[in-house]
Amino acid sequence: MNSNLVRQRFTYKDLLLRKLSYAVVSSIFSQLVILSFYVFLTNIDVFHPLKWIFSSLGMLTSFSTLLFLIPFLTIIFGQSLICAKDYVIKSSYCSTRFQKFIATFSIHNLILSLLHITVGAALTWLFLSVPGGKYRSLIEDCNEKVYCLNEGAFFLVLSGFWTGFYFFVKIYIAEKNLSFPVIHQRKFLQLKSHLINLIKDSIIQSFWPSLYFVILYYIQGKSLTESFRAIFGLLEFEQKPSVFIYIDLWFFSALYYFNMNLMRFYFNLFLTEPVQFPLVRNQNENLTLQESITNYDWPIVQNLACLDLHLLAQWSNLRRQVFFTLSNPGGHPHNWNSLVENTLRLIKEYTDLLNKTIDVPEKKINTPIVQAPLIQSPDRFRNLRNMALYDQDYNFIEVSKPPLAKFSFSATVITKISEKFTNILEFVKLILGIKFLFGELPQANVRKCLANGHLIIWASQGIADIVSASLTEDKFGVVQKDLPAIITSLVSLKQSLEKLNKVPALTRKMVGYDDFNYQMKGAVTAAVKRSLFNICRTFEAYMQDIPLSKDIAQYLQVHIICKA
Template sequence: MNTNLTSQQSFTYKDLLLRKLYYSVVCSVLSQLVLLQIYVFASNLNILHPVQWILSTFQVFTSISTWLFIIPFMTIIFAQSIICAKDYVFKPSYCSTRFQKLISVFSVHNLVLLILNVIVGATLVWLFLSLGGGQYQSLTYQCKGQNYCLQEGTFFLILSGFWMGLYYFVKVYISEKHLSFPVVYQRKVLQMKAQLLPLLKESFMLSLAPTAYFIVLYYVWGFTLREGFISSFGLLQEENSNGILIYFYLWTFGAIYYFNMNLMRFFFNLFLTEPIQFPLFKETNESLCLQESINMSSLPIVQNLACLDLHNLAQWSKCRRRAFFTLSQPGGHPHNWNSLVENVLKLFNEYTELLNKSTLSVEKAKPSVPPIAPPCTFQSPDKFRNLRNMTMVSDNGLEDFVNVTQEPLPVFTLPETVVMKLKQKISNLIAILKAVLGINFFFGELPQANIQKCLANGYLIIWTSQGIADIACSSLVEDPFGIVQKDLPGIVTTLVQLKQSLERLSKVPTLARKIAGYDDFNYRMKAAVTMAVKRSLFSICLSFGNYLNEFPLSKDVLSHLNTIYKS
């Protein structure tokens, strides 16, 4: 299952995404079969008769009735994987108010996923109990002649499956959807070996809390649910002791559900973050190329992979770098480099603009100091307005008489200071009413929304800044025509402006070290983006240090570069 696409191949974004999603979904579905087989194999444990143990497990999976149970379950898992893929592929929506966040939680997409999570949780428990055998294999059993009684232990465990699906969706899925790109990419087999055991341990630990919550909930409302189910299906109730073993089953099935969901997310992350090589030459209108993919914000995964490919190309692939240092024939134009630098600078400028907007919104959210009224110039009293001003000089000479004119009746107007005070009191009253009624809380713009959007796209800046800097540094030796040098001042100026915007972002209180913590995603991403941009500028200064004064750079940019280079 190798999804590497060489630079000689031409492909569209549909080819790229479908291939990656195909492997992710197939592996998610097949992993459920493997886990089910392991559970059945463990539940039929018979050390004294190992041959019979293996044969019984084989018979379970080869029977038609077993596949009548498995096929619906696999269909639900397949549908869940397909719908979940949307959150990892398409552009996420960032809500600027709490009301928008509340509305987004109750979207049709989330509603469908919630139903699927709940159904998967209950179906998983029912399937494992049905195929594993034992006391809880069936929901009912024959008792008191021809009547049927409810097996409360099975009912208890199946209800826990519904609860696990609901708890996982609310607690984990809504809050965590971003992909995590590894610092050093390894082969898939090595990643699976490194991640499977930690995921299993994490699943058992994370399932402790929902297991305890469900025990309490069932103790409070279990009798009502059990009696309602018995009356609805005409069953009888017999007192039977389940013992402490049922709580072990409850915890185990909760851990299995968590492990299944974490595996699904792991496979999406495994295949979607796998680096690929984008073509550097666009062959058709629908085919992708590296330069255009850098700004494909509508498909974030394609944009991330393109920026990652630029970073890898700049570091490791001399033959692919050579394509940016060549001229078109005939014509002699550096089309590949012009397209690359245009898209890279566009990405940097958009990111800088969003950073500036974010920091300005945070500063506006702080309480502002009322402005001080400017000093008033001296004016003559109204009763002397008709007297001649002795300081005035006229070229036509001064008249010796006073011209008295009839003035209209004065109109009563409030002083300007009184009007300002009234407006201020009215605005304060409106602000108090909004705070009391909760209008600002629900409908006010969150100043951190744009910051979170910026930091969520931090990988793009990390890879692109280092990639374009490495290409620029390599051009000293590999660029025979000096193609890169003509755009180096623009690259340096844009990176300096980006670094200054990131430094202003460091003053945001919620991103401070003591408030955010070292494990906070926003804090870590802010630090990583800042260091990547600074490292890129340092690399350029290190390579072009003797020639920086010859480039048409402003004094502010040069002084900023000197501080980076000397530090």
């Protein structure tokens, strides 16, 4: 498995640029392959195979084809570069609907939307023009000096604009996450295993935008056609498009979806490819595994570092030995100290974010304490009745009551006015939509935590596997000194994850089994529990010697079945 990993000796930007360049080049090359396959398929001639092959090759290598290909591939190249930013740059967190609205209509998304729309029309125009046919051009010669509009070609090119817009709004904005495979295979095997699913999904996904376009064109198509003819001075073409043009519409929509899904697949294929990070810094290397674990500026690098930690902890005995060695001279475990410090920092920050978003502070109810006016007697005669009270004016006792009653009345009135004002303000916010736009979305922070669940899955299992291997491989015992901190951090994280079961939006009754947040919650909880169980099973005979707090030891006994 290690033979499939890629050894990198670059900076973070060099690493990402290499991966992204592979994805962009593969996407452009795939466009050429698809176009070549389409040309060979449309010019098929079984009875004259040589003529079929040479005519197709001549069509692909002609000067007119190059004129069509150059602008199309340029647009694809620009689109790929801009789309790449969404996969490698740290995305901004939107906790309110207003922030989501601003992020949706950002300059970056506006440029991407224009590129998607342009690619949709350019793709249809390219595949109509290169092989030829009755829809090869928007304009047809009616007479010597008069030109007509080919309504069928206009219909299909216009559908390309709509398909690009629909894909961007419906799919691209909503889905930008990378999916790391459970078992990493060679790239050709991954492409081979996903190709059929990509084709099938593209055909299914393109059905609805095709249907919507037919409905929209039926409502506004005539006015659009007349306006286009009036602008360019064209006449109506006598030959009307046949019913089979709807099949062509669905085909080109599916072709666009397939190209876009294939481009996203390439990004996922190359960016999620495992990387072996250096474990020791030297002059030629500016990135190490230990520092990359907490690299929040480049999330994809952080994911790859945690994945590398998980893989080396399981499969690489030689790389594990680096953490068990001491520096020479000095005899200090710098490699291990750096790893455990950054890993525990990642786990602690994740735990703190969970606690901050899940725990709701209880409202303290302040009950007013009414103290009656008491006249104390001297301590010497505490049990005797003070007869001197009857010798004084009786109004002395009554005079002390009005200020208290007045104070209590004023406080009550102020409290009621404050509550009334708060209710009116909340009502105004509700009416004007202020709370709807600027109020924090429910469980938004929890979803943000679960989106980064892969980091905790790999980091917790990786550090636990290294700790378990240290019992037989760590000759100097550099790991054992950090066992209490590691176990305590994992237990704290496990306790915070258990609170997610109380979140209504993450219960099985509210969501389905295929919900991403529900699945990630179960995966992270299972990974942390497995990590604790792995450590407890390995050090079961020595758990009494590990200085753990009473609460941690009791938790391990009850929940992990560990004799701590």
